[in-house]
Amino acid sequence: MPPSIHPVDLITALRHKHLTPAIVFLTSRRACDEAMETFDHADLVLPPARQEAIAVALERITVQHPSIAEHPLIPIVKRIGIAAHHAGHLPSWKIAIEELMRQGHLDAVFATTTLAAGVDFPARTVVITQSSIRKSRDFTDLTIGEVQQIAGRAGRRGKDHVGFAIVTPSPYIDLTVLTKGLTGQPEAIDSQFTISYPMVLNLLKAHPHEQIQGILAKSFAQFQLNQRAELLEQKLDALHVQMEPFGPRVCTDWITQWHTFDHARRHRHTRHQTHRAESPEISARLPFLTAGRVIGLSRGRGIVLRQYRSKGQKNSMLTVLRSDSAVTECPVTSVKEVYDRTYECAETPAYPWCSTDTFDRLSHHLEELPSRLPVLPILVSTGIDPLPDAIVQSLGDFPCPTCPSRPACHKDFMTASRLRQEQQRHTKSIQALRTSLWHRFQERVEVLQKFGYLTPATQLTIEGDWARLIRIDHSLLITELIRAEAFTGADPSLLAGILASLAHDDDRPGAFPRISPGLSSLLGQVRKLAESLSPYEDPPLLRADVAALVERWVADPSLTWIGLCRLTTMAEGDIYRLLARTLEFLSQVQALKSTHPGLADSASQAITLIRRGVLEELP
Amino acid sequence: MNTDELEQLLVQQPVTLLHRLARGRVHRHFRAGKKRLIELLLQHSSQNRAGLESDLQALIGEQHARSESGSSHIHLPPTIARKKAAPRRAESESAETAVSLSEWLEGIGVPSPQPFVPDPWQTEALSAVRETDVVISVPTGSGKTYVAVEAARRAMEDNRTVIYTSPLKALSNTKYTEFSRIFGPDAVGILTGDRQENGQAPLLIMTTEILRNLLYDAASGEIDVRLDTLGLVILDESQYLADPERGVVWEETIIFCPSQARLLLLSASIGNPQDIADWLTSIRSTVCRLVRHGKRTVPLRAGYLHPNGKLTPLFKTLGIPYGHSSQLHPEAKQLFFEYEEETLPAGRPRR
Ligand SMILES: Nc1ncnc2c1ncn2[C@@H]1O[C@H](COP(=O)(O)OP(=O)(O)O)[C@@H](O)[C@H]1O
Numbered sequence: 001m002p003p004s005i006h007p008v009d010l011i012t013a014l015r016h017k018h019l020t021p022a023i024v025f026l027t028s029r030r031a032c033d034e035a036m037e038t039f040d041h042a043d044l045v046l047p048p049a050r051q052e053a054i055a056v057a058l059e060r061i062t063v064q065h066p067s068i069a070e071h072p073l074i075p076i077v078k079r080i081g082i083a084a085h086h087a088g089h090l091p092s093w094k095i096a097i098e099e100l101m102r103q104g105h106l107d108a109v110f111a112t113t114t115l116a117a118g119v120d121f122p123a124r125t126v127v128i129t130q131s132s133i134r135k136s137r138d139f140t141d142l143t144i145g146e147v148q149q150i151a152g153r154a155g156r157r158g159k160d161h162v163g164f165a166i167v168t169p170s171p172y173i174d175l176t177v178l179t180k181g182l183t184g185q186p187e188a189i190d191s192q193f194t195i196s197y198p199m200v201l202n203l204l205k206a207h208p209h210e211q212i213q214g215i216l217a218k219s220f221a222q223f224q225l226n227q228r229a230e231l232l233e234q235k236l237d238a239l240h241v242q243m244e245p246f247g248p249r250v251c252t253d254w255i256t257q258w259h260t261f262d263h264a265r266r267h268r269h270t271r272h273q274t275h276r277a278e279s280p281e282i283s284a285r286l287p288f289l290t291a292g293r294v295i296g297l298s299r300g301r302g303i304v305l306r307q308y309r310s311k312g313q314k315n316s317m318l319t320v321l322r323s324d325s326a327v328t329e330c331p332v333t334s335v336k337e338v339y340d341r342t343y344e345c346a347e348t349p350a351y352p353w354c355s356t357d358t359f360d361r362l363s364h365h366l367e368e369l370p371s372r373l374p375v376l377p378i379l380v381s382t383g384i385d386p387l388p389d390a391i392v393q394s395l396g397d398f399p400c401p402t403c404p405s406r407p408a409c410h411k412d413f414m415t416a417s418r419l420r421q422e423q424q425r426h427t428k429s430i431q432a433l434r435t436s437l438w439h440r441f442q443e444r445v446e447v448l449q450k451f452g453y454l455t456p457a458t459q460l461t462i463e464g465d466w467a468r469l470i471r472i473d474h475s476l477l478i479t480e481l482i483r484a485e486a487f488t489g490a491d492p493s494l495l496a497g498i499l500a501s502l503a504h505d506d507d508r509p510g511a512f513p514r515i516s517p518g519l520s521s522l523l524g525q526v527r528k529l530a531e532s533l534s535p536y537e538d539p540p541l542l543r544a545d546v547a548a549l550v551e552r553w554v555a556d557p558s559l560t561w562i563g564l565c566r567l568t569t570m571a572e573g574d575i576y577r578l579l580a581r582t583l584e585f586l587s588q589v590q591a592l593k594s595t596h597p598g599l600a601d602s603a604s605q606a607i608t609l610i611r612r613g614v615l616e617e618l619p
Numbered sequence: 620m621n622t623d624e625l626e627q628l629l630v631q632q633p634v635t636l637l638h639r640l641a642r643g644r645v646h647r648h649f650r651a652g653k654k655r656l657i658e659l660l661l662q663h664s665s666q667n668r669a670g671l672e673s674d675l676q677a678l679i680g681e682q683h684a685r686s687e688s689g690s691s692h693i694h695l696p697p698t699i700a701r702k703k704a705a706p707r708r709a710e711s712e713s714a715e716t717a718v719s720l721s722e723w724l725e726g727i728g729v730p731s732p733q734p735f736v737p738d739p740w741q742t743e744a745l746s747a748v749r750e751t752d753v754v755i756s757v758p759t760g761s762g763k764t765y766v767a768v769e770a771a772r773r774a775m776e777d778n779r780t781v782i783y784t785s786p787l788k789a790l791s792n793t794k795y796t797e798f799s800r801i802f803g804p805d806a807v808g809i810l811t812g813d814r815q816e817n818g819q820a821p822l823l824i825m826t827t828e829i830l831r832n833l834l835y836d837a838a839s840g841e842i843d844v845r846l847d848t849l850g851l852v853i854l855d856e857s858q859y860l861a862d863p864e865r866g867v868v869w870e871e872t873i874i875f876c877p878s879q880a881r882l883l884l885l886s887a888s889i890g891n892p893q894d895i896a897d898w899l900t901s902i903r904s905t906v907c908r909l910v911r912h913g914k915r916t917v918p919l920r921a922g923y924l925h926p927n928g929k930l931t932p933l934f935k936t937l938g939i940p941y942g943h944s945s946q947l948h949p950e951a952k953q954l955f956f957e958y959e960e961e962t963l964p965a966g967r968p969r970r
Contacts, residue, residue, distance in 0.1 A: 003926070003962050013930060017724060019727070091792070120764075151919060152759025152760055155760065155915070156760070157760055158730065160730070161918075162918050162920055166923070167933055169926065169955060169962075171962060174639070179945070183943060184944065186890050188891035189889050191861075192860075192862060192864075194867050199871065202835040206838035219874060220860065220898050221870065224894070583811075583812065583813050584811075588812065590813065618788075619791075619792065619814050
């Protein structure tokens with residue numbers, strides 16, 4: 001058995017059952033072209049009247065799109081009433097095929113699934129030969145939504161009583177993907193919100209920094225994050241109820257206390273050396289020095305806001321809220337007392353490390369603290385060779401063994417500790433869900449500050465003020481190139497060539513036209529810069545062949561479209577898209593008229609030069 | 620199961636099953652032979668051993684069920700073949716209820732011309748969009764363009780500017796031609812990054828990126844006066860919101876869309892249109908109306924065409940059995956089973 005049906009047999013079967021016009025979705029452009037070739041010697045010729053009708057229709061379309069006049073596929077399309085339609089073709093050719101199909105002149109079109117995504121192109125029947133599509137180098141299964149987009153092309157309103165989606169197997173098919181796709185509910189949409197450098201600049205241009213969080217909160221991303229956070233909050237509420245029996249006992253924080261005590265008991269004989277650089281006294285304290293804990297310092301008390309490690313010395317450090325709402329940093333070694341008192345603290349990832357509410361509340365608590373506070377006894381592990389005596393002694397320091405609530409603590413510890421861990425986990429997740437966008441925004445801000453597009457007070461610098469107009473991929477690289485004066489004195493063709501290599505993100509290979517020394521050295525410079533920026537922005541492909549191709553098109557106005565296509569193995573449609581993308585990038589550079597008149601002028605010259613021939617036909 | 624046992628079990632399976640197991644696990648698995656496939660699967664199993672094992676068990680179970688359902692007599696050992704009596708009866712029952720090819724092919728043809736009557740959902744959307752933002756989520760081919768055109772017409776009659784965005788330049792061009800035909804060439808303009816055609820027209824077509832840029836310019840004070848008269852923004856193919864690279868542009872556009880303009884989001888069927896509507900309600904000045912339906916206007920039937928040219932219905936039912944993906948037509952099921960048995964193990968040259 002052949003791995004898939006022969007295209008001629010396929011069309012014959014469809015015609016025979018009156019299932020035409022049909023769109024046949026194939027896996028690749030190649031497959032479409034090869035399917036067309038199989039008709040070269042088939043005697044599936046249209047009656048003369050229909051051939052004539054196609055010719056007339058095509059002529060009418062040619063008036064608007066002269067580039068299709070000599071299209072090599074015209075004879076076969078006319079002869080058999082079947083065409084291919086894929087991204088390798090020029091837009092004008094695709095428009096022509098779509099129009100022929102709309103007018104009912106064609107029996108079938110071989111197309112790739114990209115067609116399903118964006119063209120208004122219905123038929124009586126669609127034929128599906130695959131269950132996965134190539135998405136950025138990898139094959140992934142079609143989603144339910146995609147299967148339905150494809151199948152949705154079948155059955156034209158007003159022209160068909162019924163539409164047909166016909167599956168025919170090929171080695172690329174997984175039938176369950178398709179049957180699920182046909183019968184299932186389309187997937188829910190998930191936000192894909194990302195924060196780009198130009199977004200940050202444009203937001204800060206129009207709004208003060210303190211309003212931004214509110215604007216980000218309007219995104220669908222935040223809407224969906226909030227939905228998740230609300231679910232967790234419900235869980236958290238349930239946990240609070242479950243935690244009720246385990247509230248404060250003789251010590252407020254009995255769970256931590258018992259944990260330490262229990263740990264000490266268990267490890268009486270198998271004490272391990274601590275791996276921390278700190279003394280055992282300090283290490284033992286660390287678990288208690290979490291946000292919200294009241295501590296005693298040499299001058300007065302404070303409440304811990306966060307614990308961290310100093311970058312250089314790797315010492316354990318604390319950020320502490322002191323009286324009069326002062327926030328100070330101090331090493332853990334300077335902590336004199338750890339009190340058995342903690343307050344709830346809604347932590348945040350940035351200074352002052354807690355929410356404004358928490359900050360106010362904690363400041364208030366700090367002023368109101370009683371003069372005597374219970375001190376938390378902390379077991380100090382003695383390190384290398386534990387002496388049983390010492391342990392016994394330190395166990396003696398715990399109030400637990402003689403405490404009246406000991407049996408209760410013993411009984412409840414496992415449950416309570418698990419619940420508390422869950423609580424802490426949920427609280428942290430909620431925190432992250434609520435603040436992650438803001439956090440990402442801040443990260444971008446820091447980079448833009450580092451590069452001098454934003455002032456420390458998050459205002460746009462002179463550079464930032466023009467850089468915000470570059471709103472395309474690789475914006476940081478482009479603005480850095482402009483600042484490095486890489487384009488100064490570069491003529492329009494060089495500029496266009498470089499922007500083409502930035503704009504083109506397709507890795508389909510193309511043959512290599514000769515590259516000019518000027519472009520080659522400039523491209524080298526761009527590569528170096530792109531590499532140095534890679535921690536902040538993914539580097540573009542920077543293909544030299546596409547740069548050279550576009551440079552030639554701009555530099556040599558006598559070069560025809562056919563001539564350009566001969567310089568490379570890229571498909572016409574890809575060359576067109578390359579030039580169209582380059583135009584997009586150039587138009588952004590052109591917007592810098594007031595700050596970079598020379599560059600903007602070069603960009604607009606390049607635009608005029610690119611827009612000729614086929615590129616004139618469409619807006 | 621330890622690794623040796625797993626390998627043993629894998630070796631015992633037909634290659635078709637291994638390929639099925641490899642889907643989503645092994646890149647380009649269809650290029651690998653059995654030995655290599657097992658190697659790759661074992662390699663992969665380090666990532667999620669439990670998942671692999673349970674999928675394997677499920678597939679083996681399925682394979683048995685499948686072979687018992689009476690399709691292939693050649694490949695099966697006699698022991699299994701003999702056990703078939705009971706399931707076979709069930710199968711023949713369902714074969715009775717399964718639609719026949721001639722029924723399936725019945726009714727092909729062109730309906731007689733009908734006077735145009737808007738569907739209820741179209742009318743509903745049109746009256747809603749006068750007052751509020753509207754999200755439409757309906758199957759492809761339902762007639763979203765009619766809503767866009769009529770909504771645009773009404774806004775233009777009120778001397779409002781209308782912006783229509785599409786995700787692709789190609790689509791913008793098609794719509795430009797189509798709308799120029801409907802409203803006359805003077806009424807319609809198109810904007811691209813470097814070009815404006817008829818930029819002063821009341822109905823402007825552009826890609827969503829271009830609109831986003833306009834809105835950023837407006838926000839930073841470089842106001843295009845025309846945004847003041849903006850009455851309606853139509854975002855076609857709004858399911859692009861889920862596009863990994865470009866989805867963010869739809870969010871930016873919606874966030875910054877002027878509050879006096881109504882938003883009309885046109886989308887193919889998606890799973891959570893209510894979320895989109897709720898989101899709009901939460902950030903915009905009006906309560907967003909959701910217009911949705913899942914029923915296709917032109918009924919759809921699914922078929923299976925075997926490489927030898929034999930055509931059968933794909934499902935037992937005439938239409939698509941929504942929510943029941945396993946109701947395969949017995950004939951399609953058998954043919955596809957044969958196809959998989961014959962093509963995959965041989966590692967034939969691929970197209
Ligand atoms: N109410 C209606 N009655 C009959 N035909 C309609 C109606 N609404 C739309 N159509 C036709 O349905 C076809 C598909 O409409 P279209 O707007 O392209 O679908 P969508 O954009 O939803 O995929 C068009 O040919 C259109 O003329």
